[in-house]
Amino acid sequence: MLTFNQYRKVTSLEEAYELNQKKANKIIGGMLWMKMGARNIGTAIDLSGLGLDKIEEKEDEFSIGCMTSLRDLELHPGLDAYTGGAMRESLRHIVGVQFRNVATVGGSIFGRFGFSDVLTMFLALDSYVELYKGGIVSMDQFAAMERDNDILVRVIVKKTPLSVAYLSHRNTKTDFPVIACAVAQTEQGVKAVIGARPYKACIVWDNDDILKEGISLESAKAFGEYVADHVKTGSNMRGSKEYRSHLIKVLVRRGCQVLGGEQNAN
């Protein structure tokens, strides 16, 4: 069971930061992941009074407060339009609506979980985290950083021109993904992001220009093979590393086909 000695609803980020410097104290998001463990926490630091539960859409970016629920992210019309439905697709399989009403963007990204659909999706976008002390850091840099006692204040998504497709494979509905996959066509070329491998999501760019001449079934298949060759997979109770590598080929190929205009690639 998870227990707290004290609870503090903070009135500023500075107050939260100061409290969070003590190892026994913890920031709480939706607390859904935290409550899975049995531990005793000194002070639970609640950010819910700071107005950080909103998504602001500006001309050139989305600014997503850390206390925004995954459900609000899923239903945001601007993000849905910008990602062509991929944001919604990345979230809709996570447990259930009630769960996504409570789970937060801050907890999902700060955790940098290997299984994360959320991190996989954001890595496909031109996205950044705003840390209270650390400032603005690109999502891929943040994913590689060691966990520390900073506070994730917001996630920022720049409205860089891009098309993106999101796919995942689950053994059973609502379970963790066996593989999560996002493919994005950007101004710098095509990249695939592979999560739940089961390690933390990683990015593979089309450095061999496999898709440079356009997306056909052959080039989509070839890029799927290329990504599978460049991603380390592992085995756990949900699937073997060989199965995961096979799924990468299939999902990357399908993702490319979606980018190429095929809606029901299989």
Ligand SMILES: Cc1cc2nc3c(=O)[nH]c(=O)nc-3n(C[C@H](O)[C@H](O)[C@H](O)COP(=O)(O)OP(=O)(O)OC[C@H]3O[C@@H](n4cnc5c(N)ncnc54)[C@H](O)[C@@H]3O)c2cc1C
């Ligand atoms: C049963 C179950 C199934 C799940 N399935 C999936 C799935 O299929 N796909 C998927 O992507 N995810 C899945 N998740 C993860 C889930 O979507 C959330 O990412 C997770 O619960 C964390 O969000 P939270 O708001 O509950 O964070 P919390 O549990 O409150 O916090 C998680 C960690 O982040 C820290 N933290 C929280 N907010 C901040 C902040 N603003 N700044 C700094 N640190 C912070 C906390 O101190 C804690 O260490 C699952 C989780 C559970 C429990």
